Amino acid sequence: MNAKTESDIRESAAADIESLRIVYAEAFPEEELMPLVVALLEPGSPVVSLVASVDGAIVGHILMTLCGIEGRSERVALLGPLGVAPAWQKKGVGTALVAEGLRRVKASGAAQVHVLGDPAYYGRFGFRADAGVAAPYPLPEEWKTAWQSLSLRDGAPTLTGKLVVPEPWRQPALWAPLPE
Numbered sequence: 001m002n003a004k005t006e007s008d009i010r011e012s013a014a015a016d017i018e019s020l021r022i023v024y025a026e027a028f029p030e031e032e033l034m035p036l037v038v039a040l041l042e043p044g045s046p047v048v049s050l051v052a053s054v055d056g057a058i059v060g061h062i063l064m065t066l067c068g069i070e071g072r073s074e075r076v077a078l079l080g081p082l083g084v085a086p087a088w089q090k091k092g093v094g095t096a097l098v099a100e101g102l103r104r105v106k107a108s109g110a111a112q113v114h115v116l117g118d119p120a121y122y123g124r125f126g127f128r129a130d131a132g133v134a135a136p137y138p139l140p141e142e143w144k145t146a147w148q149s150l151s152l153r154d155g156a157p158t159l160t161g162k163l164v165v166p167e168p169w170r171q172p173a174l175w176a177p178l179p180e
């Protein structure tokens with residue numbers, strides 16, 4: 001078993017972009033997520049963006065975007081992307097980023113957090129498949145269990161409706177499997 005690594009978690013800064021390019025190229029060799037990340041990091045975007053660093057080097061990043069639900073007043077968050085450089089994976093860095101991201105979006109008033117990701121990973125944080133709030137674009141049947149949420153409010157009723165995302169997320173390709 002790998003020992004856990006103590007990483008420092010802080011808000012990302014404009015100067016971190018080149019480090020983020022390296023983290024994302026290594027963590028997602030088959031996906032080009034930097035255009036989404038760069039668009040979401042535009043000044044004034046409703047995001048929580050955190051970097052994890054070890055000895056001053058950035059090894060991971062998480063974005064959480066504050067979103068709405070059609071016809072409702074609650075604010076919710078959309079988790080992603082989340083990436084940790086392969087050399088630093090399975091050492092607790094992703095967990096530290098998710099935990100701090102959840103703390104911050106809860107503090108900013110988000111009622112729950114949504115994610116499209118691996119249930120084996122996100123289930124560890126309490127995320128469960130969500131059939132109440134629909135993703136902004138129809139998801140393929142095989143991804144239904146990957147669309148998950150985690151309530152940040154004790155005992156609150158389940159939210160229903162359709163997630164309303166800011167412009168950078170309004171790309172159907174982000175919500176569909178990668179082309180073969």
Ligand SMILES: CC(C)(COP(=O)(O)OP(=O)(O)OC[C@H]1O[C@@H](n2cnc3c(N)ncnc32)[C@H](O)[C@@H]1OP(=O)(O)O)[C@@H](O)C(=O)NCCC(=O)NCCS
Pocket residue numbers: 027028080081082083084085088089090091092093094095096116117118120121124
């Ligand atoms: C998924 C990812 C963010 C996890 O970050 P990480 O720093 O490696 O995660 P952690 O070390 O905090 O993992 C916590 C636990 O989850 C496990 N875990 C890590 N990745 C996992 C996965 N994909 N599926 C299931 N469990 C996973 C770890 O083994 C660890 O278990 P332990 O506590 O029993 O030791 C990272 O591996 C990554 O960037 N992967 C490539 C990109 C990606 O898939 N991102 C997610 C997009 S949805």
